[in-house]
Amino acid sequence: MSDVPILLEMRSITKEFPGVKALSDVNLVVRAGEIHAICGENGAGKSTLMKVLSGVYPYGTYDGQIIYQGAETRFSDIRSSEHAGIVIIHQELALIPHMSIAENIFLGNEPRKRGAIDWKAANRMALDLMARVGLQEDPDTLIKDIGVGKQQLVEIAKAFAKDVKLLILDEPTAALNEADSRHLLDLLRGFQSRGITSIMISHKLNEIEAIADQITILRDGRTVETLDVKADGADEDRIVRGMVGRELSSRFPDHTPKIGEVFFEVRDWNVRHPISAERQVCKNESFVVRRGEIVGFAGLMGAGRTELAMSVFGRSYGVYESGTIIKDGKEIVLKSVADAIAHGLAYVSEDRKAIGLNLLDDIKASTVAAKLSKISRHGVLDEVAEYQAAEAYRKELRTKAPSVDESVSKLSGGNQQKVVLAKWMFTDPDLLILDEPTRGIDVGAKYEIYGIIQRLADQGKGVVVISSELPELIGLCDRIYTVFEGTITGEIARQDADPETLMKQMTSTKKMQTR
Amino acid sequence: MSRLKDLQKNLFGGTTSNARQFGMIFTLVAIVVLFQILTDGLTLRSDNLIALFNQNSYILILAIGMLMVIVAGHIDLSVGSIAAFTGILVAKSMAEWSLPWPVAILFGLVIGAIIGAWQGFWVAYIGVPAFIVTLAGMLLFRGGNQFIGNANTIPVPEGFRLIGSGFLPEVGPSTGYNNLTLLLGLASCVAVVWREFQARKTRREMNADPAPMWISLLRLAVMVGVIVFASLRFASGRVGTSFPVSGIILVVLVLAYSFYTRNTAGGRHIYAVGGNSRAAELSGVKLKRVNFFVMMNMAVLASLAGMIFVARSAASGPQDGNGWELDAIAAVFIGGAAVAGGIGTISGSIVGGLVMAVLNNGLQLLGVGTDRVQIIKGLVLLLAVALDVYNKSQGRFSVIGSITRSFRRDTPTPPTSSSDAEREPARTAVSG
Numbered sequence: 042m043s044d045v046p047i048l049l050e051m052r053s054i055t056k057e058f059p060g061v062k063a064l065s066d067v068n069l070v071v072r073a074g075e076i077h078a079i080c081g082e083n084g085a086g087k088s089t090l091m092k093v094l095s096g097v098y099p100y101g102t103y104d105g106q107i108i109y110q111g112a113e114t115r116f117s118d119i120r121s122s123e124h125a126g127i128v129i130i131h132q133e134l135a136l137i138p139h140m141s142i143a144e145n146i147f148l149g150n151e152p153r154k155r156g157a158i159d160w161k162a163a164n165r166m167a168l169d170l171m172a173r174v175g176l177q178e179d180p181d182t183l184i185k186d187i188g189v190g191k192q193q194l195v196e197i198a199k200a201f202a203k204d205v206k207l208l209i210l211d212e213p214t215a216a217l218n219e220a221d222s223r224h225l226l227d228l229l230r231g232f233q234s235r236g237i238t239s240i241m242i243s244h245k246l247n248e249i250e251a252i253a254d255q256i257t258i259l260r261d262g263r264t265v266e267t268l269d270v271k272a273d274g275a276d277e278d279r280i281v282r283g284m285v286g287r288e289l290s291s292r293f294p295d296h297t298p299k300i301g302e303v304f305f306e307v308r309d310w311n312v313r314h315p316i317s318a319e320r321q322v323c324k325n326e327s328f329v330v331r332r333g334e335i336v337g338f339a340g341l342m343g344a345g346r347t348e349l350a351m352s353v354f355g356r357s358y359g360v361y362e363s364g365t366i367i368k369d370g371k372e373i374v375l376k377s378v379a380d381a382i383a384h385g386l387a388y389v390s391e392d393r394k395a396i397g398l399n400l401l402d403d404i405k406a407s408t409v410a411a412k413l414s415k416i417s418r419h420g421v422l423d424e425v426a427e428y429q430a431a432e433a434y435r436k437e438l439r440t441k442a443p444s445v446d447e448s449v450s451k452l453s454g455g456n457q458q459k460v461v462l463a464k465w466m467f468t469d470p471d472l473l474i475l476d477e478p479t480r481g482i483d484v485g486a487k488y489e490i491y492g493i494i495q496r497l498a499d500q501g502k503g504v505v506v507i508s509s510e511l512p513e514l515i516g517l518c519d520r521i522y523t524v525f526e527g528t529i530t531g532e533i534a535r536q537d538a539d540p541e542t543l544m545k546q547m548t549s550t551k552k553m554q555t556r
Numbered sequence: 557m558s559r560l561k562d563l564q565k566n567l568f569g570g571t572t573s574n575a576r577q578f579g580m581i582f583t584l585v586a587i588v589v590l591f592q593i594l595t596d597g598l599t600l601r602s603d604n605l606i607a608l609f610n611q612n613s614y615i616l617i618l619a620i621g622m623l624m625v626i627v628a629g630h631i632d633l634s635v636g637s638i639a640a641f642t643g644i645l646v647a648k649s650m651a652e653w654s655l656p657w658p659v660a661i662l663f664g665l666v667i668g669a670i671i672g673a674w675q676g677f678w679v680a681y682i683g684v685p686a687f688i689v690t691l692a693g694m695l696l697f698r699g700g701n702q703f704i705g706n707a708n709t710i711p712v713p714e715g716f717r718l719i720g721s722g723f724l725p726e727v728g729p730s731t732g733y734n735n736l737t738l739l740l741g742l743a744s745c746v747a748v749v750w751r752e753f754q755a756r757k758t759r760r761e762m763n764a765d766p767a768p769m770w771i772s773l774l775r776l777a778v779m780v781g782v783i784v785f786a787s788l789r790f791a792s793g794r795v796g797t798s799f800p801v802s803g804i805i806l807v808v809l810v811l812a813y814s815f816y817t818r819n820t821a822g823g824r825h826i827y828a829v830g831g832n833s834r835a836a837e838l839s840g841v842k843l844k845r846v847n848f849f850v851m852m853n854m855a856v857l858a859s860l861a862g863m864i865f866v867a868r869s870a871a872s873g874p875q876d877g878n879g880w881e882l883d884a885i886a887a888v889f890i891g892g893a894a895v896a897g898g899i900g901t902i903s904g905s906i907v908g909g910l911v912m913a914v915l916n917n918g919l920q921l922l923g924v925g926t927d928r929v930q931i932i933k934g935l936v937l938l939l940a941v942a943l944d945v946y947n948k949s950q951g952r953f954s955v956i957g958s959i960t961r962s963f964r965r966d967t968p969t970p971p972t973s974s975s976d977a978e979r980e981p982a983r984t985a986v987s988g
Contacts, residue, residue: 357838379840388838396838399831401898410828411839413821420820428762444764464839 047108048073048238049094049207054105056089056098063089064103064262071207071255076229076239078249081259082284082483087242090259091209095129096122109207126206130196132215136184143167143180146199170198174228188343190221197228208232209240214248215481218341218509219544226252244483246277247512258283281484292488293516296495300519301332305472305503310364312352322348322359324527330472330503335494337518338507339543345527346507347391350474354388355381368471382411387470389461391477391507393454397461400450404442405431407449407460412468434463438493455486462493473497474505479513491517511540523547580891580907583940587911591918598921599914602793605786606800610721610868612913613802614639614861616906618884619891620813621850621857623905626888627817628850629830629897630679630686634693635884636877638855639862641697642667646863647710647872657716661863668859671697672852680847689851694881702874711871720867722801733791734798741787745780752776802864809857814902826850830897886933887912890940912936 049071056064064086071077079087092098094107096116107114109125116122119129136145143160146167151158167180176194184192193213200208210229214222226248229239243249249256256275258265265283268275281292306329314320322345330336338346351358353366355378366373368384375381381388390397398407408431409416416426431445438459442452449460458478465473475494479487494517498504508514514521515538523531523546531546591599598604618635625632646664649655655663671693678689724736731738752772759766766772790799817823828836829846837843861880866872891908893900912933919929 354838355840377840377842378838379842382840390835390838396832396834399828399835399898401827401831406824410824410836413824417821420822422819422821422824424758424819425761428764432763 045072045074047071048110050106050108051090051094052106052108054090054093054103054107056086056093056103062262064093067105067259067262067264069257069264070267071238071240074233074236074238075254076233076241076252078253078256079240079242079259080246080249080256080280080284082485085259085284085483086262087259088211089262091129091211091240091242094122095119095127095209097129123203126204127209128200128203128205128207129209130193130200130211130213132212134189134192134196136192136195138185139183141181141183142171142176142178142187142195142198145184145195146170146180146202148199150202166202167198170201171195173201174198175224188221189216190218190224193217193221193225194228205237207238207240209242211242212244212481213241214243214245218343219511220341222248244481245510246280249280250275250277256280260284284484292484292512294488294492294495298335298519299333299499299501301334301501303329303331304369305330306367307353308365308367310349310353311362312348312359312364313362315359318360321362322527323352323364326364326524326527326529328522328529328532330505332501332503333498334520335498335504335506335518337514337521338505338524339511339514339521340524340547341509343526344524344547346524347476348527349524350388350476350505350507353381354378354386354474357381357388382468382470385469385471386474387411387465387468387472388474389465389476389478391480393457393461398449398457398464401448403446403448404435404440404452404460405445408434408445408463408467411464415467430467431463434466438463439489453483453486455482455490458482458486458490459493462490466497470502472503472505474507476507477509478506479508479510487513511543514543515539580904580911580940584907584911584914587914587918591914591921595918595921599918600789602789603797604917604921605789606723606793606797608913608917609803609806610800611917612909613800613806614864614868615880615883615887615913616806616909617809617857617861617864618880619887619905619909620809620902621854622881622884623888623891623893623900623902624813624817624826624850625686625854626885626893626895627830627897627900628826628847629833630847630850631885632675632686632690632851632854632858633881634675634690634697635854635858635861636880637694637697637701638668638671638858639865639877639880640701640872640874641671641704641862642859643862643866643872643876644701644705644710644874646716647712647866648704650713650716651710657713660716661719664859664863665856668856669852671859672855673848675855676848676851679851680844686851701876705872705874707874709871709873712866716863717867717870719801719805720864720869723796724798724801724804726796726798733788734793735791737787737791737799740799740804741783741791744783744787748779748783749776802868805860805864810902810906817902822849827898830899832898883912884909886937890937892944911940 047070049069051067051069054064054067054069055062067086067090069077069079069090079090081087089098093103096118099117100115107116109127114122114125116125122129137148140148143164147158147163152162152166153159154162164180171178171180171194174194174197176191176198178187178191184195187195193216197208213225217225222245229241229252232239241249241253250270253270256268256270258268258280260283268279268283273279306327308327310323310326311321312323314322326349328336338349340346348358352361353375355375357378366375373384375384375386394400399410402410405427409427413422416423416430428445434440435442435445440452440456440459440463442456449457452460462478478494479490482490494504494506506514506518515535518538519535521533521535521538521543522529523533523543525547531543533542533546588599618639622632622635642664645667646660649663650657650660675686675689675693678684679686724734724740726734726736728735752775756766756772787799817826825836825841825846828839828841829843833843836846862877865876869876887909888900888905889895889908890911891900891904891906893905915933915936916929919932924932
């Protein structure tokens with residue numbers, strides 16, 4: 042590769058925030074036309090580095106040099122970096138839901154004719170750009186009406202509209218299902234042949250291994266190494282070693298399950314969509330959970346796993362139609378979240394920042410939030426009891442924070458997730474439903490979370506894990522249900538579970554045979 | 557150096573809104589001192605202090621309810637109209653239906669509860685934004701007041717005026733002071749001391765180091781000093797005046813609601829709903845009930861404020877309560893609440909309300925016209941909030957935090973994770 046010209050070089054970049062050195066002396070060399078992956082645990086400085094590159098942190102707020110296309114550049118804002126052909130696509134998509142695809146593609150960059158927007162030209166150009174990213178939709182479709190996968194493609198089309206030379210993708214596949222992810226990665230490979238260079242930040246190491254030419258690993262704000270995938274034979278284990286600075290012998294803690302009797306059962310569960318009543322989101326779904334068992338739910342994005350979980354959890358999603366819940370041999374009716382909590386259910390949501398936590402709270406208030414009655418008498422809170430409960434969980438789960446008075450907004454993703462877990466463990470649940478429990482969490486913290494899940498199961502609780510990462514389900518669960526379009530299509534025991542089998546069931550329309 | 561650090565940590569530590577409140581207390585003290593000098597000592601004279609309380613207690617009562625509404629993520633524009641509507645009905649009930657005044661007060665509170673239930677129903681159960689519901693209410697109840705009163709003024713009887721212009725009576729031996737006021741001051745001192753030591757005990761039970769003793773003593777000395785000064789002033793006014801009854805109502809409400817918002821599950825739920833309503837709902841908080849309650853509670857307090865005002869001015873008129881909603885909202889935001897909800901305290905709002913009140917009063921004593929007073933008040937509101945927003949966007953924690961920043965160097969707070977730095981600055985107190 043060394044004969045290929047260097048497109049971008051970042052030399053000894055140092056960026057300090059009050060009290061924190063986010064980057065120190067980081068170097069990055071990206072050659073023209075390659076796909077360059079940046080790996081590192083959460084907080085390693087990946088996003089900060091990209092913000093320095095794209096001008097979010099303008100020249101002067103960091104130390105070091107950026108050499109782009111052979112000359113030193115000093116970007117003052119995002120516009121100036123975009124002008125130079127550097128476009129960043131953030132993890133949280135910057136699209137406006139109530140505007141059309143075409144309007145979004147040309148937002149801030151509208152084709153004009155005599156001062157007014159030329160919509161005819163815009164739609165024509167949008168179609169062209171959409172074709173380049175393989176998006177088949179009417180350009181007038183509103184963003185809110187298309188899936189996350191397609192939204193991601195709109196973002197890329199938007200980048201093309203700006204004549205991109207260097208495309209930066211921050212966790213592009215985090216919210217995508219397997220099929221959409223594959224499509225996106227294929228697309229990136231296609232860009233490569235057209236001379237577009239990509240920088241990709243990702244936690245999904247298998248994707249990186251499959252697609253990247255070079256990998257730069259950051260740890261604690263420093264460059265650890267840059268690997269050439271082919272020459273260095275960088276595989277997942279090698280990358281993990283660089284990221285955490287140690288060998289992770291296994292990505293799942295050893296665990297011998299102690300599985301008991303069936304204690305929780307959902308029968309013939311039917312739920313309709315909250316807004317469009319003709320759409321049935323859960324179709325006759327039935328499943329069981331045994332004590333001490335970790336049960337996985339596999340499915341593509343939009344298969345209705347979260348909807349199933351939330352509708353069971355006190356009808357917090359959709360319109361309940363029919364179906365029964367049986368716990369410990371008795372039918373229970375859960376009409377509200379409070380009912381569900383009172384009956385020993387806990388639901389750890391998939392999006393902890395949007396619906397899992399109140400980011401204004403500190404750790405102790407978050408820990409007790411779902412069961413204030415446990416620390417209060419006649420409605421009056423006992424601050425000491427609150428503190429002690431939160432402190433006990435902080436120690437047990439090894440949440441990294443100076444004290445339980447720390448605001449949860451200051452914690453890293455993994456530690457926030459531990460606080461959410463503590464919040465639900467505090468309610469003394471019998472059944473925990475964990476929706477994407479390790480999303481956006483780094484490798485080390487994942488391992489710890491798996492350990493916590495296994496300990497909960499060993500205490501005789503039932504644990505349901507919804508995950509889009511098949512290796513996670515296979516590594517963690519004792520039994521896996523597959524879900525496709527609101528129907529449970531299969532039930533696979535741990536020993537029979539492999540990605541191919543699961544994937545086949547996750548995409549099949551056949552309903553599972555009645556056991 | 558370490559003492560300064562202790563002081564900074566204990567007075568201004570904790571949440572940012574906490575720090576902002578202390579900033580506001582300093583502002584309040586500064587404004588009081590400034591006007592005390594400018595008016596040659598008029599500001600802190602007994603009669604002026606008493607007038608200040610009498611003229612503003614109803615706004616401060618509104619601020620209590622408004623704080624809870626705003627923390628829950630709503631707003632209430634109808635409080636002035638509700639106050640006027642209740643005022644006219646209560647006045648009429650005594651003048652025409654000859655209700656005895658204690659019954660009339662109860663009647664007024666019931667009216668407030670009914671109006672609150674009406675508005676709460678639309679906000680909580682139908683989901684109409686509170687801005688719209690209370691904008692409608694503002695028109696509705698203003699019109700209602702004028703319709704019922706025929707746009708006339710209705711006087712209220714002597715007994716009823718007690719809640720607006722009454723004072724603690726003279727009892728016991730002649731000391732040259734109002735004895736009950738002195739007693740009240742003494743009781744407050746004892747309560748403050750007890751509370752401080754209770755707080756220290758709680759800290760110890762949490763295995764956390766309580767603030768150094770000298771800080772507690774300093775804090776107590778300041779607070780007791782203020783209470784003693786105030787009681788002497790209130791007790792030594794013109795004969796027949798002392799601590800006003802409306803002030804007592806206010807103090808009771810402040811204590812009760814502070815306790816409710818800080819120390820009860822119900823109060824915690826209001827903050828949870830305002831901080832992240834979806835997360836609160838998924839934690840078992842009954843969203844609709846909380847929203848209904850804050851709207852209803854606000855209307856009841858607005859009715860109380862309306863009655864106090866009517867009692868003070870001895871009659872209910874068609875223009876009562878005009879613009880009160882804005883005074884109450886301003887007090888809450890100056891006191892550190894967030895527009896997006898989830899942040900704010902009762903005590904902060906009271907301090908915010910007092911800042912506006914002292915400003916108003918001081919400028920009037922100086923003979924500044926109402927036109928210029930309004931301009932100044934508008935600017936103060938904008939600057940108070942803007943300064944805080946600016947400071948947060950600079951990564952500092954607050955005005956006070958930034959002043960004492962240079963002393964912080966010797967406390968290397970371990971960076972919990974460098975990812976905080978990667979995130980955008982946490983939601984500022986005011987921006988959405």
